Amino acid sequence: EADIYQTPRYLVIGTGKKITLECSQTMGHDKMYWYQQDPGMELHLIHYSYGVNSTEKGDLSSESTVSRIRTEHFPLTLESARPSHTSQYLCASRQGNQPQHFGDGTRLSIL
Amino acid sequence: QKEVEQNSGPLSVPEGAIASLNCTYSDRGSQSFFWYRQYSGKSPELIMFIYSNGDKEDGRFTAQLNKASQYVSLLIRDSQPSDSATYLCAVKNDYKLSFGAGTTVTVRA
Secondary structure, rough: OOOOOEEOEEEEEOOOOOEEEEEEEEEOOOEEEEHHHHHHOEEEEEEEEEOOEEEEEEOOOOOOOOOOOOOOOOOOOOOOOOOHHEEEEEEEEOOOOOOOOEEOOOOEEEO | OOOEEEOOOEEEEEEEOEEEEEEEEEOOOOEEEEEEEEOOOOOOOOEEEEEEEEEEEEEEEEEEOOOOOEEEEEOOOOOHHHHHHEEEEEEEOOOOOOOOOOOEEEEEO
């Protein structure tokens, strides 16, 4: 079982603010992922990483950016938050062909 | 065509019955298949994975894989109210998983 930590769990913030959502895993997994999911809707992959210094955009266009400077850390940043960014953001990781595990998510609400 | 297709449901079953969920995928080269359970407002939780054709059983859950027909199914035996959730089928393609939209299951007491 992977230990994946996301902070904050909930964030309510005003339009125009810069936001960083944190994701860390303690298992040394090489692959990490960010998904966006609206209530009752399907998961959308927005970013992923194969390893340190590797990042790729996912299937859903997103105004966010990510970085992978350390294996265990994969933060997601919104430079200027807008109400359309209100959603749940889920981080996940896995190693090789092993199953992927998710963190508890961050519920983001932009006023 | 979506990479992974699931019936959205809702699938309503009485307590104690078998719930049967189906999933089809488009990439014939896919090798790994996963079922996740997601309660409302929570993150997906892995419940089963299967790599080879045939059946794999874990407690009340059975995953079935047929690569020739490109489908994966999940059976939940002796369904309980706590099984009420959305079940996501996922297929591994290259470095990432492709998820279906999910099937919502409601177990009525």
